[in-house]
Amino acid sequence: MPRPAPYRLDSASYPVTATYQTRFQDLDTMGHLNNVAYAALFESARIAFNHGFGRRARADDPFRAVMARNEINYLAEGTYPEDVVISTGIGRIGTRSWEILALMEQGGRPIATCDSTLVMTASAGDTLPADFRALIETMRMREG
Amino acid sequence: MPRPAPYRLDSASYPVTATYQTRFQDLDTMGHLNNVAYAALFESARIAFNHGFGRRARADDPFRAVMARNEINYLAEGTYPEDVVISTGIGRIGTRSWEILALMEQGGRPIATCDSTLVMTASAGDTLPADFRALIETMRMREG
């Protein structure tokens, strides 16, 4: 049950931070934010992060990626109606894949981390396009 | 990007298998089952698995557990309105934690695996209750 590394729990490690609203729908029968709601919140943060650095899917662009792996570590129970703050950055960059790492905080304490691995589809080529790699390099985590 | 071990992709490794309906809500803008929908489907399978072996949360029972970690490996895109088949079993059992492992198939091919780590809450004691450990031992994965 290893805890995430300390730099993963510090929002200063991540290049992008934004605030997200919770919804009544996010609550489970115990009155906490449901596990699946964390996944939906991290997804919205990841989409915003991707849009933020300016490369969107275009019909004429053969570059496509899919999520290969998503891991959430739950550190504390979340509540409604308080907002959550999600920080996001790029982790490992491989030949055909890259990681998007995120931290969720509520009321100033970390409540979850998320590690997503994205992978180029086979039809998109053998290596990440150089311009895309350059873009995501600028959004790297700061490991302190 | 290691693929899950072969036994993880074989439903015969899991003691429980059940069929789950997909919903129109599960679709994303690409017309595939959304990543978060996989999480919701695995959750329903996990709840059913837990109910199946007969120990539910009771108000007078100090034993409580929370999800500490949830990892989904996405192997192929899922479609609607086809059902998914989810197989579930117990993985590693620790002093205060245990794993629930699952496989999602659609149309006979594996489309995702899910590894969940559950952990006893601090107030619930130092080790898993013996009766609970005995129950989950009966639901172990068969690693072949």
Next chain:
Amino acid sequence: MPRPAPYRLDSASYPVTATYQTRFQDLDTMGHLNNVAYAALFESARIAFNHGFGRRARADDPFRAVMARNEINYLAEGTYPEDVVISTGIGRIGTRSWEILALMEQGGRPIATCDSTLVMTASAGDTLPADFRALIETMRMREG
């Protein structure tokens, strides 16, 4: 607070009936099926109903419709993990619009009704296509 008319609470009034699974995600903090979950379940039933009579959206078909109105009457609290049974049929047919009416039952008792009004988009013409109107006429409610 008028109750739905008696024929609306009788599944025999509807030409199509199917069973839908509930999910753990559907529960609210009171342990009942959440109001929004009813909407998602009725949506899946409506999509299945539409697919059942054989006219899907096609890229070359200018006929498009959107939902203009959706009304749910909540008659009793729903539970998980029991299935719900949803019955669906066509109500009023207008010049450019039509109603899809539905009943949700659980454990043999009605728990909700849903009235949806669909409307042709402006670009799709002035009246419902004759073949479409003929199709939906075959799926009318039986008002007994």
Next chain:
Amino acid sequence: MPRPAPYRLDSASYPVTATYQTRFQDLDTMGHLNNVAYAALFESARIAFNHGFGRRARADDPFRAVMARNEINYLAEGTYPEDVVISTGIGRIGTRSWEILALMEQGGRPIATCDSTLVMTASAGDTLPADFRALIETMRMREG
């Protein structure tokens, strides 16, 4: 297909207005906010509205209410990631029931209205508690 009355499309008619984030999860396969997502957004606005005037459910308070009816009128397609603005007020007040009315706007144009009817549970008495009625009277719609 009557449109909502003009005062219903004017946020100045409603005593409370707040901004809500949309989520990637809210999108359907057409790239618009899904019908069910509107219901989830209106629900969060309704919960916030209820909390705002200070009467929450308490374990020692026999007053309970349930939603009896929820009607959404869809006026235009919604988009992501733009926020929506939801305005909320009290409509008709009956002996044992009351209406919560809402308007959703995006980019300054109305995209949906929602009419919810709440009803006291039978065990909660024959008429709305006087203090509750007085509270909701202060949150009435302004019909202009």
